[in-house]
Amino acid sequence: MSRTLILWLPPVAALADETAVRPAWLRVDDGVIVDSGQDDGWVDAWERPQDDAADGRLIALAPAADVPLRWHHYPDAAPAQAAAAARLDALKDSLGEASALHVVAGQPAEAGQAVPVAVTTHAAMTAWTDWLAAQGLSPDTILPAAAAVPPPEAETLWAAEVGDETIVRTADRAFLSDPELDPLIAGERTIAPLDAAQMREALLLSLAAPPLDLLSGAWKPKRNWAVDPALLRLAKRLLIALLVVSLMVPVVHAIRLMSDSSRADEVTVETAKKAGIAAPNAEAAEAEIDRRLAAAGGGPLAFSVPASALYDAMRDTPGVTLKSLAHRTDGTLTTTLAAPRVDDINAVLLALQAHGYRITAQPMAGADGQQMANVTIRAVP
Incomplete structure (x- = not known):
């Protein structure tokens, strides 16, 4: 089951008197509003699911009084480029020091789509996060309430009731309604009230895929790794x-x-x-x-043991010949080997060593130009 609590954040000016703050709230289960109010009832309505099969989210809505919205169009820019350009343009059009502003741009799904940009202050973000922490809450998303209002029809402006606010939505802006300024902004266009049911439907759609999140940039929550006992x-x-x-x-x-x-x-x-x-x-x-x-005269000291090993080694190197062979009573075999190359004699000696015999060799040159070596082979490895 998917459960979501929507909690309207109080305007920053109202946080000076925390006792007077009574935020509006909605509880949504599986896309259906099951409870609502403007009191402390959200405390009982909100409990994070304990079972793994349930999914619980807390979404806070920032008031349009502190977070106006504007949509920028960059028809030829890629989504990421459009988001970066919209953020820079919003900074240029904003009043105050850039370091004091918190500017968040959403990223469109496709090229050519409008880019929503929210502008607020770091002071406001601090006030809201502190207020939420005092309530023991840690929101998954802080969504500007103005972002939930759908775009109006041509030559029309919407006036939508969202929480305690009336938000005016034009084709490219969403801001807090002002009875004196609204007619000047509308001009010849009609300001039509948005049906409450249509507004609720638009709000639920915006929760499914938030167009932007104020918990980004410097305000992106740091992930805390918790170890399951x-x-x-x-x-x-x-x-x-x-x-x-x-x-x-x-x-x-x-x-x-x-x-x-x-x-x-x-x-x-x-x-x-x-x-x-x-x-x-x-x-x-x-x-x-x-x-x-x-x-x-038998066992490993016998003549046949080292002699057999010598003949096996010579069989793998046909160029080596045996000039003399003698056997002592201590098991040592002495022999003189001859070959056209020293490498052939070395091959025989290495083969004997590989079988664990102890070898000594004294090289010398033969009268017929062949290479020779006097070799002793210890019969016992």
């Missing part, structure tokens, strides 16, 4: 849960790693027992197995 509590809980999960992941990983390591150690000890080795733990079992393999 429920969302804050939820965010705290999610943060705590994230910290717990972040701590539990490495803990669980460490537990699983320790469990897997323990099972692997048990398998190692059991395998050693089958080979006739009695060891208290996996480290002792592995040491005894390595000792026995070394004594038998």
